[in-house]
Amino acid sequence: MRALVVDPAAPGSLRLGEAPEPRPAAGQLVLDVRHISLNRGEVAFAGQRPPGTVHGYDAAGIVVRAAADGTGPGVGSRIAAFGPGAWAQRMAVDTTAVAEVPAGVDLADATALPMAGVTALRTLRSRPILGHRVLITGAAGGVGRYAVQLAALGGAHVIASVGSPERGKGLAELGAHEVVVGLEGIDAPVDLVLDTVGGPQLAAAWELLAPGGGVQNIGWACDEPAVFAPYSLFHIGAPKTMSTFGDVHEVGPDLATLLAFTAAGRLSSEVDWRGPWERVPEAARALLDRRISGKAVLDVTPGTAP
Numbered sequence: 001m002r003a004l005v006v007d008p009a010a011p012g013s014l015r016l017g018e019a020p021e022p023r024p025a026a027g028q029l030v031l032d033v034r035h036i037s038l039n040r041g042e043v044a045f046a047g048q049r050p051p052g053t054v055h056g057y058d059a060a061g062i063v064v065r066a067a068a069d070g071t072g073p074g075v076g077s078r079i080a081a082f083g084p085g086a087w088a089q090r091m092a093v094d095t096t097a098v099a100e101v102p103a104g105v106d107l108a109d110a111t112a113l114p115m116a117g118v119t120a121l122r123t124l125r126s127r128p129i130l131g132h133r134v135l136i137t138g139a140a141g142g143v144g145r146y147a148v149q150l151a152a153l154g155g156a157h158v159i160a161s162v163g164s165p166e167r168g169k170g171l172a173e174l175g176a177h178e179v180v181v182g183l184e185g186i187d188a189p190v191d192l193v194l195d196t197v198g199g200p201q202l203a204a205a206w207e208l209l210a211p212g213g214g215v216q217n218i219g220w221a222c223d224e225p226a227v228f229a230p231y232s233l234f235h236i237g238a239p240k241t242m243s244t245f246g247d248v249h250e251v252g253p254d255l256a257t258l259l260a261f262t263a264a265g266r267l268s269s270e271v272d273w274r275g276p277w278e279r280v281p282e283a284a285r286a287l288l289d290r291r292i293s294g295k296a297v298l299d300v301t302p303g304t305a306p
């Protein structure tokens with residue numbers, strides 16, 4: 001089959017090449033992949049994977065083989081999926097990591113959701129947000145645009161932080177109550193920070209945290225270290241916390257929640273770039289250069305299973 005495989009010599013370390021058909025375990029179905037989506041981490045670190053690896057985690061398509069253990073959707077179901085080896089014509093994926101795509105939701109929109117959407121949902125669930133102030137850094141990006149919408153849905157006061165005024169476009173319409181450049185103009189403490197940027201901005205965001213507040217350290221889109229001033233991590237009163245995030249366990253139910261929101265018109269997939277998968281170097285470059293507002297989705301050329 002055809003697949004986007006790791007090749008350190010290719011632009012962005014990715015090449016459209018050949019890969020063996022997936023061999024599903026008992027709890028895995030086989031998906032005929034129609035669309036895939038890119039995430040910054042996968043694109044930035046593709047070259048660190050072994051050459052020939054089928055890359056990517058987000059896919060949507062049609063089930064062509066049900067799981068041997070009887071779990072999960074049957075043949076012909078439209079599903080969104082999360083798992084390794086997604087950027088291929090066919091993918092074997094755990095039935096616990098898929099969700100059926102409701103009628104009326106485009107498969108291309110569904111494929112944008114798994115990694116970025118589930119990350120936004122799970123980090124927002126780290127503490128109560130109703131009526132609380134939530135700061136989202138990197139708000140113009142893939143995780144960020146979902147986080148803004150979901151935080152607003154959850155009743156938070158949403159502060160969306162972007163790198164430039166231009167990148168703030170559309171965020172108020174998605175539910176942001178304040179759109180700020182960097183952390184300028186935030187005039188009251190925040191209860192929760194979802195941070196996708198890291199670096200000096202993370203250290204500055206820590207200073208904005210209310211007693212008892214927490215930072216979810218999702219990613220590190222910038223390439224600078226964070227330096228914390230002496231005693232800045234010392235605090236008398238309700239503890240402030242900073243947590244790593246990397247929970248990819250059984251994403252299926254949360255993916256179903258996101259798809260239900262999408263079907264109900266409460267969550268927009270925010271697909272900003274779409275094209276055939278042959279154009280992966282162009283899409284990856286645009287993502288790394290901060291020229292995509294939301295998600296990049298690639299259409300997979302169908303191929304017949306042997």
Ligand SMILES: NC(=O)c1ccc[n+]([C@@H]2O[C@H](COP(=O)([O-])OP(=O)(O)OC[C@H]3O[C@@H](n4cnc5c(N)ncnc54)[C@H](OP(=O)(O)O)[C@@H]3O)[C@@H](O)[C@H]2O)c1
Binds near residue numbers: 038040294
């Ligand atoms: N822990 C997990 O499970 C998990 C899951 C998903 C993603 N992540 C990580 O989360 C991060 C965001 O992922 P994503 O897919 O949402 O990426 P994305 O769509 O590229 O968004 C990243 C955002 O970060 C901002 N940014 C980039 N470089 C910056 C810099 N030097 N200074 C300030 N802001 C900068 C950009 O802001 P502007 O647009 O305003 O310029 C951009 O919108 C990545 O590090 C990714 O690896 C982690």
